[in-house]
Amino acid sequence: MTRNRLNMLVAVVAMVVVALAGFFLGVQPQLAQAANDRVEQTSVDATNRTTAAELARLKDRAKSLPALKAELAKLTASVPSGANMSSFYGAVDGVAASSGVKVSAITTSDAVAYTAPVSAGTATDAEVAPTDEATADATAPATAEPTAATTTPLTDPAISGENFSAIPVSVSVDGSFDQALAFVGGLQDGARLFLVNTVSSSATQDSTDQAAAASTTWTFGGYVYVLTTEASASAKG
Structure with a gap:
């Protein structure tokens, strides 16, 4: 190279x-x-x-925000975050005036904390299958020990006795059957939720005027509800 x-x-x-x-x-x-x-x-x-x-x-x-806000306002009025019974009394007076009855009494009791309903069941150990020995000795029955009962909430766990309560209410009005029916219908259609679970009536006669028609008093018992939200709890605190 x-x-x-x-x-x-x-x-x-x-x-x-x-x-x-x-x-x-x-x-x-x-x-x-x-x-x-x-x-x-x-x-x-x-x-x-x-x-x-x-x-x-x-x-x-x-x-859809405006519609959602309107629905929220309606639900909040139906189940408010405070007792606000003065507003409910005002609604009762307004419905009574429009239906023609006279309110004779309104009573309320202390609020009762909500208790969620549960479905209860019991679980057992595995069943003992029959064997030749068990068949031979029929005097020794097999037993299954029950275990602790199990419970399953039936409602939303966010609703509990900590934030939801019911206030017992009884409203008595004087009037005819049709007037009382219009009254309770109007009250249940009002802004505040009022669940009626008892209805009773009593007729009284004016002792000074036997010719006068008997007066009927209708008593409606039920509940109004309070749901305390985090925002309302913070405001109170």
């Missing part, structure tokens, strides 16, 4: 080394950065699509 060819070979090898060094030191890091950028761009695009979908959902829900 001549000296010129050797110099040329060395020069070619040097060029290859320089090219490889340039690739690994300059080009390859740029390619890796570009790949990372593409991955990040894909992630950002996915996040943007999710955000856009959520914004569209919220905009659609915002259209």
